[in-house]
Amino acid sequence: MRRHSHFWNAFRFLTVLPAPASSDGMAPDWLTRSLPCFPVIGILIGTVSAMVLLLADLMWGHTLAALSAVAASIALTGALHEDGLADTFDSFGGGWTVAKRLEIMKDSRIGTYGALALGLGVALRVAALAALPIEIAAVALIAGHAAARAAPAVVMTRMNYAGDVTAMRVAYAESKPRVSELLVVGAVVVVAALPLMWLAGLSFIVGYAGALVLGSALAAWSKRLLGGYTGDVLGAIEQCGEVGFLLGVLAVVG
Numbered sequence: 001m002r003r004h005s006h007f008w009n010a011f012r013f014l015t016v017l018p019a020p021a022s023s024d025g026m027a028p029d030w031l032t033r034s035l036p037c038f039p040v041i042g043i044l045i046g047t048v049s050a051m052v053l054l055l056a057d058l059m060w061g062h063t064l065a066a067l068s069a070v071a072a073s074i075a076l077t078g079a080l081h082e083d084g085l086a087d088t089f090d091s092f093g094g095g096w097t098v099a100k101r102l103e104i105m106k107d108s109r110i111g112t113y114g115a116l117a118l119g120l121g122v123a124l125r126v127a128a129l130a131a132l133p134i135e136i137a138a139v140a141l142i143a144g145h146a147a148a149r150a151a152p153a154v155v156m157t158r159m160n161y162a163g164d165v166t167a168m169r170v171a172y173a174e175s176k177p178r179v180s181e182l183l184v185v186g187a188v189v190v191v192a193a194l195p196l197m198w199l200a201g202l203s204f205i206v207g208y209a210g211a212l213v214l215g216s217a218l219a220a221w222s223k224r225l226l227g228g229y230t231g232d233v234l235g236a237i238e239q240c241g242e243v244g245f246l247l248g249v250l251a252v253v254g
Contacts, residue, residue: 084235086114148241210248
């Protein structure tokens with residue numbers, strides 16, 4: 001499959017924006033092969049969110065600008081990762097066995113644990129952006145969205161899939177990311193952080209650390225309760241990455 005096909009597969013999966021139809025079909029390992037493009041899509045989403053932030057700040061002030069930027073990213077992704085966050089916390093909070101947790105994860109209804117996680121996740125992102133200087137908030141959005149979407153590559157390298165493959169609506173075959181693919185992911189994440197590095201020095205390192213701590217904690221929780229990861233867990237880890245990155249940057253800049 002050609003490289004541009006991997007990009008468009010990632011684009012279709014991570015956003016609700018129109019994309020060319022795939023002429024190569026969906027290979028069973030399409031998700032893993034598309035992973036190097038995930039942080040690239042994160043840069044695109046972060047850039048749009050940053051533009052919304054800057055424009056809204058001119059019209060309404062910093063707090064509403066932060067809320068608008070987060071809303072823009074949710075709209076672009078169709079709340080894909082937020083849905084995973086809510087399903088994961090409902091599953092982990094309400095299930096007593098692996099089978100029950102996976103059953104809850106498939107339920108389209110949202111429960112108390114999911115609603116609380118979703119609300120706190122959005123609130124923390126908005127609050128962190130609102131507390132940062134506007135220019136740094138804008139570039140932190142770009143770096144944070146890229147870093148958070150690199151997390152699935154790391155998780156899929158170290159953990160096995162725990163869900164029911166036969167129940168998935170898209171083709172999927174478990175396949176570990178290659179070293180070359182991980183190197184591309186890392187390179188894109190570093191490039192995405194260059195504007196933040198220029199404006200706020202080494203704050204991006206603490207941002208990465210924050211994303212790593214929260215994402216690793218959820219991954220370890222998932223391994224203990226499910227024995228691996230699911231698509232919803234990857235979405236939840238992405239959300240933890242966004243929150244952790246912004247809080248890390250704020251800890252330095254603020």
